[in-house]
Amino acid sequence: MTEAASITLARITAGIVCAFGATVLAWEFLRYMTVLPGDAAVAIAVELPLLVIGGWAARRLRPVHPPPLIWSAAAIIWGAAAAAGCALLANEGLGGLWARSAGPAFAATWSASLSAPLNEELLKVCGVVMVVLAAPQVIRGPLDGMIVGALTGLGFQAAENVTYGLNAVALHGALDPASAILSSAGYRIEVTGLGSHWAMTAVAGAGVGYVVRRGRSGLPPALACLLAAMAMHALFDAPYVPVLAKVGVNLATVAVFYLVLRHEYMARAHGFLAGQVAAGTLSSSQAADLVSRFCRRRSVQQATSGTKRAAVRAGQQQALEELDIAAA
Amino acid sequence: MGASAALRLRWLLAVLAIIVVLTGGWPLVSTTVANLRPLVAGTTVTIGPSAVSSGRITVGPGWSVLSSSTNPHQSYLFGRGAVRLSVRYVRLTRTGDRRGLWRALRQMLRLGYPGLTPGRPRPIVVADGNRGLIGQLSGRGRSGKAAVVAAPAAPFAIEMIMVGPSSSNALQLAVGLPVLRSLRFPAAAR
Numbered sequence: 196m197t198e199a200a201s202i203t204l205a206r207i208t209a210g211i212v213c214a215f216g217a218t219v220l221a222w223e224f225l226r227y228m229t230v231l232p233g234d235a236a237v238a239i240a241v242e243l244p245l246l247v248i249g250g251w252a253a254r255r256l257r258p259v260h261p262p263p264l265i266w267s268a269a270a271i272i273w274g275a276a277a278a279a280g281c282a283l284l285a286n287e288g289l290g291g292l293w294a295r296s297a298g299p300a301f302a303a304t305w306s307a308s309l310s311a312p313l314n315e316e317l318l319k320v321c322g323v324v325m326v327v328l329a330a331p332q333v334i335r336g337p338l339d340g341m342i343v344g345a346l347t348g349l350g351f352q353a354a355e356n357v358t359y360g361l362n363a364v365a366l367h368g369a370l371d372p373a374s375a376i377l378s379s380a381g382y383r384i385e386v387t388g389l390g391s392h393w394a395m396t397a398v399a400g401a402g403v404g405y406v407v408r409r410g411r412s413g414l415p416p417a418l419a420c421l422l423a424a425m426a427m428h429a430l431f432d433a434p435y436v437p438v439l440a441k442v443g444v445n446l447a448t449v450a451v452f453y454l455v456l457r458h459e460y461m462a463r464a465h466g467f468l469a470g471q472v473a474a475g476t477l478s479s480s481q482a483a484d485l486v487s488r489f490c491r492r493r494s495v496q497q498a499t500s501g502t503k504r505a506a507v508r509a510g511q512q513q514a515l516e517e518l519d520i521a522a523a
Numbered sequence: 524m525g526a527s528a529a530l531r532l533r534w535l536l537a538v539l540a541i542i543v544v545l546t547g548g549w550p551l552v553s554t555t556v557a558n559l560r561p562l563v564a565g566t567t568v569t570i571g572p573s574a575v576s577s578g579r580i581t582v583g584p585g586w587s588v589l590s591s592s593t594n595p596h597q598s599y600l601f602g603r604g605a606v607r608l609s610v611r612y613v614r615l616t617r618t619g620d621r622r623g624l625w626r627a628l629r630q631m632l633r634l635g636y637p638g639l640t641p642g643r644p645r646p647i648v649v650a651d652g653n654r655g656l657i658g659q660l661s662g663r664g665r666s667g668k669a670a671v672v673a674a675p676a677a678p679f680a681i682e683m684i685m686v687g688p689s690s691s692n693a694l695q696l697a698v699g700l701p702v703l704r705s706l707r708f709p710a711a712a713r
Contacts, residue, residue, distance in 0.1 A: 284547075299595055300595050367615075
């Protein structure tokens with residue numbers, strides 16, 4: 196099989212798994228959509244700002260340039276459809292196993308923290324791997340993996356929020372479905388949102404980036420990242436731990452990891468650009484402009500004709516490509 | 524990763540294997556463990572998130588709990604032959620919620636038991652003297668009873684839905700009625 200054919204196969208497979216996950220979710224919540232269509236629409240609508248603002252913020256966190264929009268959207272869709280739908284089946288299965296073997300009381304307290312970290316972290320990080328397989332140029336190192344992981348986790352988080360909102364309708368006895376949905380969404384976006392799935396999968400996704408950059412020798416740090424993400428998830432679902440402590444620990448973990456990866460990336464990028472300046476390939480001002488979104492945009496706007504603007508853009512793309520290969 | 528087509532295919536297969544094992548494997552393994560836990564006659568179970576906010580019911584002979592559909596903080600699902608009894612904790616947020624409980628129960632039936640419609644509600648008095656509403660259910664070859672009772676001193680209610688095939692209804696559903704009537708609110712008794 197050729198390289199191109201294998202990429203096409205990866206893309207088709209990802210599409211099929213996303214369609215499968217979306218079907219599972221739709222089937223599970225079909226009754227809500229038919230009995231309470233307006234309330235189900237509210238449950239979905241309140242998550243859209245989270246996706247738009249969260250997606251924008253995650254892409255902005257990538258220094259120098261954001262990941263391609265289409266693959267950012269693909270990561271979100273994997274999280275919201277493939278990972279969330281498959282997790283529904285996997286969690287029902289493992290949760291049922293806990294309830295049947297250890298009893299409903301044990302399962303009510305511990306099932307979430309014993310099932311979700313394993314099932315959900317694996318299914319979400321599979322989305323980051325699928326982006327590597329379907330678009331090899333998007334993830335070149337741990338920082339790229341972290342951003343794509345955050346987007347995958349964000350998609351999962353939004354889909355899970357919808358399911359929690361609809362489940363809250365039953366918990367409140369269908370007395371005021373819209374209020375139950377809004378209350379659930381408000382809590383899960385405003386209170387727990389900052390330390391939730393986007394943070395966990397960002398950490399696991401960075402591990403995928405290590406494998407891309409280092410090959411086999413990247414497997415130990417990748418495993419460490421995955422285990423760290425599972426530990427963050429176990430803490431997040433653990434009983435008896437205050438909510439703010441869970442959110443604070445997860446947010447601090449991902450923030451520190453991000454700052455370290457960003458520092459390393461920028462150090463390598465500046466080193467590469469210094470070499471280009473020394474070799475006379477770039478002027479020092481061109482090198483400084485290249486790492487700034489604003490300066491690159493200004494350079495394009497300053498070009499006097501459409502042809503020149505296209506040439507400047509192409510030159511920037513070429514230079515960014517080389518920068519990414521060197522710095523990721 | 525990503526260097527060659529063969530390597531890509533290996534990773535693709537690994538991803539698919541993970542998905543198949545998690546989504547198909549856990550449900551399959553789960554079915555190997557019995558779901559029905561028989562209960563001794565007279566067993567009392569507590570439904571609710573805390574001692575202050577909970578209800579208790581007592582089952583008679585022949586009842587089992589369906590473990591995988593039970594979360595003691597929120598709901599129980601009991602079985603006896605073909606009859607299924609769901610006992611659910613309902614959180615109330617407003618004082619007016621109590622008046623709308625029966626109307627909301629109709630919505631819950633549409634969500635969880637499509638095709639079943641409730642008849643006219645009648646008053647029911649449960650074991651500790653609290654009053655609620657009970658009504659007949661029927662539709663699509665099934666019949667049963669639904670009852671809902673609000674806690675006297677806390678913002679919650681207990682909703683009970685008992686359903687069985689219409690053919691074997693009379694006797695089997697009759698043995699479920701004492702379970703519905705056994706409801707107590709322990710916090711109110713203190």
